[in-house]
Amino acid sequence: MLTSFIFPAFVSEYSGNEPEVLRRYSDDFDVLLHKASNHLEIDLTTFDILHNSFQDHELNTQFISYIFSCAVSDILKSKNVNPQFISGYSMGLYAALYCGQAVTFTEGLDLIRKAFELIKDSTKNLETGMGSIVGLSKEDVLNLIAKKDGLILANTNGTYSYMVSGLKTEINEVINLAKQEGALHAAMMNVTCPYHTSLLNDASEKFRDYVLQQIQIKDSNFNIVSGIDQRIFSAREEIIRELSANMNTEINWLKTMEKMLELNVGRFVECGAGTSLYKIGKFIKGDFKIYPVSSLDRFLGI
């Protein structure tokens, strides 16, 4: 049975036991926290899932999510579990690239920091963000955003689960409209960056330049499934293309998962904190299992 490691984006909700689960296997998580703190010259070691989860600090949350994901994939590889495919959900791409050894741990941190800086700089005169809508069809969501120039359908999670991205005021308007239309859930997400939109075209270009000049991207050891167009790649040039496009292009997680299922993946490990990909996966048809971190014992047969 083929295995895929899937990497969540920046986590906004923890299950609560992630560090405890990871620490049962190794001290990787704590080692990486220290390594990141030294490299970034900020103190991430005060992270505590219950009392100091950095949820109000957008960039630190991104670093922590990345560190969690890197620690999980390290543990799995140390147990000789190697995936046939890897895929990053949105900004989960950075941890996927670390897993495939296309970037080093600290290069991944640098990518996250640089991307955030470029995005913030290019949207400094705008109020932007993302929203989540559950319970409406794609047609319904597209109709709602049709008249909003500053909004796009950024991601399709499933037949009834979507993310929109763009200007904050328009997202709020669409959220209200979505509720009136009968959405089971419609809310702003805890991010201020308008990921996957053309608002980031400029940032994406500058990010590509930064990657070419500053990061030693290598071929990935594992096949990567693109969250954008579901192509399979591992070569350096393709990775650079994906890194840049990931910022300003819509993604489709539903199609990405379907691609991996088509490729006979039967087991997915959610390499990261939280259970977002596990939950999204419940609405995707197919014979497969997704193991979040809390099920690591079960996955490893312990």
Place this chain on the structure above:
Amino acid sequence: MVKITDQVKQEVQEIVYDFFAEECEVDKRELNDNTNIVRDIDGDSLMFLELIEIFKGKYNLDIELKTIGKYSVKHPVETIGELIRMQLLIIEKGNEILLND
């Protein structure tokens, strides 16, 4: 639409309790009809969607998600008990649930 018998009520209650016990990783004995789904057991909208799909499959319901969504706006569901009552109404009335208002 399905007639709501005592058996159906019991089935629905059992499914809902079993579902939240498993998904939220809590002991079923800790749950009751007053348990707040979000506040007490970290439930979310995707779980709600999943439950609707379970019941649609089990009772062969032909109801639009949007109808349920619109009903929920007027009758917010916060507790397990409220969710069970709404699910029973959905099973009984189907798309006519909004005619109840």
